[in-house]
Amino acid sequence: MQTVRHSEQTLKTALISKNPTLVSQYEKLDAGERRLLNKAFKADNDLFGPITLHSESDWIISHPEAPQDFEQFFSDPYRKAPSPEKRSIYIQCIGSLGNTRIISDEYIKWLKGYCEAFFYGLTVKLLEPVPVSVTRCSFRVNDNTQNLQIHAGDILRFLKKKKPGDAFCIVGIxxxxxxxxxxxxxxxGQASLTDGAGEVD
Structure with missing residues (x-):
């Protein structure tokens, strides 16, 4: 397996900014938050591990993309930021996530906890699960795997209609x-940066 590693200098170049807005935001962080960010500069840290590529068919190899540093991400005009009126992430389950309702509920509880930790400061809310038929999406059976597949674009349209007014985004699972x-x-998975909707399988 090939492991992609970046030097400490590369990380600092990508993460340290002279943008006054970013600098002022960094200065408002408490000691714990700063310690977490500083972990990214150390190659041997235990929080931000290197990316491991398992084969030539991995997405990062077979679908090359232009690199983006944090400054470019922060300045992207299409990047949405939470506001006082829109600070909620909604999770919409589509179909069953496990063999029983208890297992599905456990998965969702874990996912909610992860989102609350990763997207610190935002509220994560669960919508009532819906069967696939409610979405009225197109579907097919894959010729190779014989698995049922649903059309991602149709799910995005469904999520856009269901997005509550206070939502920063809505995610279908x-x-x-x-x-x-x-x-x-x-x-x-697929997402819409402008509509604040996305889904993953």
Whole structure:
């Protein structure tokens, strides 16, 4: 397996900014938050491990993308930021996530806890699970895997209609395969930066 590692200098170049807005935000962080960010500069830290590539078919190899540092991300005009009126992440389960309702509920509890930790400061709310039929999405059976697949674009349209007024974003979760168009075998997820909606399988 190939491991992608970056030097400490590369990390500092990518993360340290002279943007006055970013500098002032950093100065407002408490000691614990600063310690967490500083971990990223140390190659041997236990919080931010290197990316391991398992094969030539890994997405990062087979679908090369232009690099983006934090400054570019922060300055992106399409980047949405939470506001006092829109500080909630909504999770919408589509179909069952496990063999029983108890297992599904456990998965969602873990996911809610993870989102609350990762997106610190935002509120995570769970919407009542819905069956796939409610979404009125297109579907197919994959010729290679024989798995049922649902159309990702149709799910995005469904989520956009369900997005509450106080939502920063709404995320659909399903255990069913997704496909974005007929020519694709599958996709792990899809999102809309402008509508604040996305789904993963």
């Amino acid at each position: 399903t255990m069913i395969d997704l496909y974005p168009r007929d020519s694709w075998n599958f996709v792990f």
